[in-house]
Amino acid sequence: MLDVDCISVCYGQIRALRRVSLKVPRGSVVSLVGANGAGKSTLMMTIAGALRPTEGRIAFDGRPLPAGPHRVVAAGISLVPERRRLYANLTVRENLLMGAHLRRDREGIHADIDRLCGLFPILKERFSQYAGTLSGGEQQMVAIARGLMSRPALLLMDEPSLGLAPLITRQVFSIIADLRRQGTTILLAEQNAHQSLEISDYAYVLESGEVVLEGSGQVLLNDVRMQESYLGIRKKNGRPVR
Amino acid sequence: MEGLVLKLPLAFQTLVTGLAIGGIYALMAVGYSLIFSILNFSNFAYGMVIMLASFLGYFAMSGLGLGLGPALLCAMLGAALLSFLNERVAYSSLRRRRAPPLYFMISAMGTSIFLENMVYATIGSRYNAYPELFAVPTLNIFGASIGKMDLFAMVFSVLAISALTFFIHHTRLGIAIRGASYDASMAELNGVSLDWLIGTVFALAGLFAGLSGVFLGIKYMAYPNMGWITNKAYIAAVIGGLGSLPGAVAGGFLLGVLETFVSVYLSSTLRDVFSFSLLILFLVLMPSGLFGKTLEEKV
The missing domain is CATH 3.40.50.300 (P-loop containing nucleotide triphosphate hydrolases)
Incomplete structure (x- = not known):
């Protein structure tokens, strides 16, 4: 491919x-x-x-x-960059929306956010928090989810x-x-x-x-x-x- | 001595007057901050867009005989276009070559000097007063008199800024603007076309330049070197924290009120001395301003 x-x-x-x-x-x-x-x-x-x-x-x-x-x-093609590079000034939700920037299917975007929240429960917990306040491991989950939002x-x-700590690395x-x-x-x-x-x-x-x-x-x-x-x-x- | 005693009615009148000018400062500072937040440089040419908008509004009203509403619309759309062209002509090629911010600033100054002198050469150096809008220009509120136009400008400024705040928090494009202001190349990796986004930001800032240009023109007339009043917008933006929109609003109102208090209770000749001292004070002691956040990257 x-x-x-x-x-x-x-x-x-x-x-x-x-x-x-x-x-x-x-x-x-x-x-x-x-x-x-x-x-x-x-x-x-x-x-x-x-x-x-x-x-x-x-x-x-x-x-x-x-x-x-x-x-x-x-x-x-979507990149989950080195050191995550989340938008620290945006909430977790807004970071995910940035990942879906090119998509116009509102319902599909929300369905994907729900699906990813199932895959990464931490997203749901921190949904409205600014990404800059998350721990490194949590940020990595958000970064991966953001990368997947463009399908x-x-x-x-x-x-x-x-x-990341070894335990978190294993999770990743x-x-x-x-x-x-x-x-x-x-x-x-x-x-x-x-x-x-x-x-x-x-x-x-x-x-x-x-x-x-x-x-x-x-x-x-x-x-x-x-x-x-x-x-x-x-x-x-x-x-x-x- | 008597002047230093805060008499309540006078203090209230001063506050009202200060808020009226503060609203215009806030409008200018918002446009200024928008551009700063995305390109990280102070666009001095923004003042010239405000000046041209002021002339646009003036010609729309006294030349074409339009009312305030249509004139505002003309000025806003015209300024949006000018601001967009300002970026395409003066900055986009620097941007593509990844030039340092200093180059942008020099280009901005060149643009300013060109536009200002173009107006001197074509329209002339006269002060152009907008036509009177209201038969009775002032209104009495709790013993303080306020110009109807000032009141209108203040209400309209607050509305426009609220609309902008809603836009950048709740729309796809608005979120992209905020994201790109934090990390533009990451935004590109998420599919944002920076060319397009930056063009939009300049057009948006232009809308605000249009509004403030007309309001300034009504208050102080339209004249070629009025663009330098954006120094005040710069000061307001620094006080609030460059690049922060709530900061720009707070800084604008704060500067307007403080300035007016200085001119009423000390001396109006000290007004600008005070403002620029305030700027230096903030730059030295509190460079990130009242609302500027220093966000650190976590490794």
Whole structure:
């Protein structure tokens, strides 16, 4: 469904991505793994239309990606950005409405809000509160819900577990697994390699702006290089030590 | 000494007069704040839109012989268009190049100087008085006399500001304006077309410029350099907290009332000295104003 073909992205003189290619098939969860500064967020922002590649092409549903983030949303791609970026001056309800900005079906919007409140009970509790007053974990739930309000065909999630307590992180991953079961196509960027590989169909490893490794989630989980660099597993006397 | 003693009737009269001018300041400050909230710079050209609106209202009434209502409508629509064009011509290309706010300010000053001198060159430097609207211009309320036009302006200002408040809290576009004022690039990622949104905000601010231009013209006549009275709108907006709409309203009324008290009880020559001192005081001690919130991002 999403086909990123050999793109490079530059910030001024600095090349943040070098000839990166990846594919996200419909209905799958694909993850991007890599350390801080590897280019995960740059790639996400580029797919969302906020950055423009200097070379290469991105195709979505067989058509070239439109220019400008607001057109990309209209085409069916929605981003849950790094650090959530909720509108702190808007209530939870208004944040969700922002997610549905391009939709005109009033009833459908309200039905979706009700449905998401069922999925994330915290939304109901904090419905009329300003988003800036929520805890980090609560904000992440709102950010995911806001991302879903546009009914995207493809959901981009950038570091959804960043800065969250382990318990909340587990909750976030179980939500992603739920979304996947419901058939949402997801591209997930995560530093938390272990948990993201476990729920992914396929994964790419980014290092200084380049794809250095790719494979199915299970294959990467068992890859030696992967274990040493990202999964925190060292082999000592042939036995893994965590 | 006698002047310093607060006599109740005089104090009440001063309050009423202050509220009347405060209403106009509030109108101007609201338009000003709207633009500031979304582009983060002080649009000095806004004053020139107010001045042109004032002339529009004047020509509509004394040239075409229209009544106050149609003249207000003309001025508001004309100012909305001018304000929109102001953004398209002077700012949109800077915006696309992601220029820093200083560039916008310089462009705004250039626009101001151009518009002001264009009026000097084409219409002339005369003061143009609006035609008298009421046979008996004043009204007596509890011993204080208030101009009927002042009363009308005040009521209309409150109505217009209430309508705006409703609009930005309860409509899809209004919520998008508030969202974009907090994080414009995120709003784009949610599907908001910034070009469109910013155009709307300028047109909206223009409607308010139209209203305040006509009210100012009726009170003080229409003349080419009246646009600089928006310095008062700037002060009002700073007092309330730049970018905050309730702040702009409160700042407008507060400034109007305080100023009037200073001119009545101290000296009218001290009025502007007082206002600008107040501005400096706020900028130094309370830069976020009375209502400006400092919202922190949670990591």
